[in-house]
Amino acid sequence: MADAASQVLLGSGLTILSQPLMYVKVLIQVGYEPLPPTVGRNIFGRQVCQLPGLFCYAQHIASIDGKRGLFTGLTPRLCSGVLGTVVHGKVLQHYQEYDKGEELGTGNGQKEVSSCFDRVIKETTREMIARSAATLITHPFHVITLRSMVQFIGRESKYCPNCSQLRTVNKRSFIVSSRRGLVPRLLGDIISLWLCNSLAYLVNTYALDSGVSTMNEMKSYSQAVTGFFASMLTYPFVLVSNLMAVNNCGLAGGSPPYSPIYTSWIDCWSMLQKEGNMSRGNSLFFRKVPFGKTYCCDLRMLI
Template identity: 45%
Template sequence: MPSTPVEVDAAVVLLGASVTAITHPLLYVKLLIQVGHEPLPPAVGTTMFGRPVLYLPGLFSYAQYILKVDGKVGLFRGLSPRIVSSTISTVARGKIKRRELQSKKDEHQNTFRKLVQETSHEMIFQCLSRVATHPFHVISVRCMAQFIGRETEYSGVFSCMVKILKEEGLSGLYSGFVPHVLGDVLFLWCCNLLGYFINTYAADDSFSQASTIRSYTKFVMGISLSVLTYPFTLVAVVMAVNNCGLAAGLPPRFPVFKSWLHCWNHLSAEGQLFRGSRLFFRRAPVTLPLSVED
């Protein structure tokens, strides 16, 4: 007996929530690095050319530190709001996917006009999804960022939401929303447009491996463009915690930013727009002299 759409959606949501839970410690470490928390000293290492450098602790060393301070449960700070956000996003993506499949049935032509229409519809769904999920993103970020100052102000999804609404108003729940949604939109359009032009003009049907190239184009574009749009994600995270009363978002760690552009310019001036994009072989800003010995 074939599965119903509701059963399929439920299975996908459950799978998404499971993946979110499993990968949460990784995102937790990444977030602490994004807000500039470096509790462990760098270690001496060498580049591939043999030049001595200082390497900051990687994912596993950082996770072990959190484990030592907070125990196993501590690795899952902020998980509940992330699962809520993941569930909403999964449902929204499912609707987008069904719309795309229906569109392919209705029209087989792969025209540029059709691409623009589909991408526009996808953008609207994605923006609406971000509107619904961003408050949970803010709550999750603040729950995790409490590790830095050892605060206990944020715990529980609904109590956090009430606290933010009471102290900061609706704008507090949407701290960092603009760079987050701009990054989403930029990624979506660039990925779809580049994929279309490559599939249409670079991988024409006369080439024997054209179908293989087309199947991997969007995946490769996604990886490449995620690097280019990363600063938007970083700024969204920093703005979500900035000036909210937690040590992670207050001076001297960060100034109180007037806007997300102020935050962007500050990180750019410090050469930190890609902070947290790497979890291994993270080089400290100071390079050791060649005469340094282990």
């Protein structure tokens, strides 16, 4: 019980600290560029036309809504994090209690590599089920979080937690649209999890020698490294999920001219792939303006 409470507190603290970063990231993902590009230099020293980075973007938001405005969408995101942590922990606890009797009778005569591989498959499958259950339950809060942020574009207040209008949204259209973006989000989480654990197993088993004293510490870092690599590969699923969550929801940021109307997440994926925008929002610092790309920003067309 104390462990679950500590996880909730830690997760809530990280959520609060990372909220401005996520806010900027979501606005960039939907294609909102309120600031003109500037001339800068890349890591090789060459002059390039750059879009504003994280700090300039955050400063622009703060200049309009104040520093408190950087934490828009924090309340539903905290609710999502707390509920997701509880559901995730309950599912794993159920499996642990179920396995207590079986673990006592498990023999150690199997091959080490085979038993380790079987354990990776078993733990990954259970982690997948736990994460999927948490995602299914918390996705409506995730949708509210994203739409609360995108309201900045059209200066709406439809999804403000302090407004009585939110009840109307829940009773009407939101019940139907609260599952938008769920499929690509689930697929991204599942693929990322299996990639991360599979790569970590291969690295720990075949690339690192357990006989070296420092290898145990190296193995503890391999999970984080492979997790970062897996998240980069599955980023398009995150982008498509977020775009579908706000698409055609009655907000300016989810409607033309800022965003086309997508018929499905596959349509969204195909259109982004054709435009070469599958990594939009992945970088928050060195944001080069793509050649020939135009941005519609506050009645300005930036090239």
